[in-house]
Amino acid sequence: MKVTHMNRINTLFANTRQKVLSVYFTAGFPNIDDTLSVAKHLEKAGADIVEIGMPFSDPVADGPTIQESNKQALDNGMNLELLFKQLEKLRDNVSIPVILMGYINPVIQYGVERFCQSCEAVGVDGLILPDLPMAEYLTEYHSTFEKHGLKNVFLITPQTSEDRIKTVDDNTDGFIYMVSSASTTGAQSSFGDEQKSYFEKVNGMELKNPALVGFGISNRTTFEQATAYSAGAIVGSAFIKLLSKSDDLENDINTFVKELKG
Template sequence: MNRIHQKLQEDKLSKSTTQKLLSIYFTAGYPSLNDTKTIIEDLEKSGVDMIEIGLPFSDPLADGPTIQASSAQAIKNGMTTKILFNQLKDIRKSVEIPLLIMGYFNPILQFGVEAFCQKCQEVGIDGLIIPDLPVDVYHEEYQAIFEKYNIINVFLITPQTSEKRIRYIDSISNGFIYMVSSASVTGSQSGFGEAQTQYFKRIAKMNLKNPQLVGFGISDHNTFKQATQITKGAIIGSAFIKHLTEFGTKNLISFINRIKE
């Protein structure tokens, strides 16, 4: 069984009704080129449920300035797709929680989609999040490849995504849906407004077969709690990158504790 399925099932069987999943995003090769493995191991020790490893790209259109800057620095540090896979080759000797790679389609296409999925399987990656891969293109051209290597592809929905499109995404998904909290780029905010709250409720009423994790704008305990009132969990990216920028790889446990307190 894919580790993402295991985590979602494990959470479903949990006696705690208040336990929500926390997924952390960070950019591979940031702050320093060889920090990737250390950050993953320390995040697992801190109690996070899943980790999204950002594959840096030179033109990250969906990302806000914080993640854009981390991608630029990671590329400057020398991070490449091949180096990332090399850094991850022994990661399953020390880490058990689900690991996903989040990145843009261009580097994956350059590497070769099947070769990329095969390499993900080899090193123990459980899923991919590719914001610029259209769902219909995935369904028609790549789904069979992903399934061959037991890689879950996670799709994003926004407040502007039509109900028809959401149900189509739900029908071909096999893991969770990344529920973007707003139509803006990534970045933290102080809280969610009425429009976002109504959006969360609207999606909940659709009774989708795949659980949803909320991303974009989650930065602290307050926004994590708001985002997870009627969803399975939440994803934190920019706020964690800011922590890495300020403190490096130190005090990761204290950062996670502040979110889950």
């Protein structure tokens, strides 16, 4: 058994399992060179995890806001080669966990082994690849991810069976992405009873990994509701909207994070 250094994701959750805020944004959006500065401003403002979206032409699980940001980033000229170039100075600027999120297709085109090497070289801690099936991950990719110190994050939804949730928990070493509803991503003003009972159910299962709630977190209310039943929450669309209209990234990001976390 090889001993790996403590991953930043593990370190974070070893120290806190309350009101963890993870913020998603698309690499190369709104402008091609914004990737690193957005990450830096997020950490400074008090975010706990940064999720950087790898733009893809067909982001199936994402709502219109994130789809639009993907399109704009691609139009700006963003791709994986460029992203890793931009992230070369990541760890001079950002100390919190950084996760790359996207779809498996561009990763396969880039080369899985090479992709994982590039992640390790710049200091990426984990990956969220919603369309990578668990069986395929375990047989094809697990050892490569592990070798390069990358945590794979699986998604569960209100439709996921308890058996499946337990399997996800067994094969996770980091956190579980708890999708709040079966729809695509997007902001909503509050969660209904159905979502709350799902949060309660998962919370009651006493999983070994912390869960972060994503999809529909947009404001203080939804953040508080989600974190009442979980270790934290993931914000995406609401943050992308902010970026798309911001004239002062540092200031606006600071206000956004502070208002959300309270």
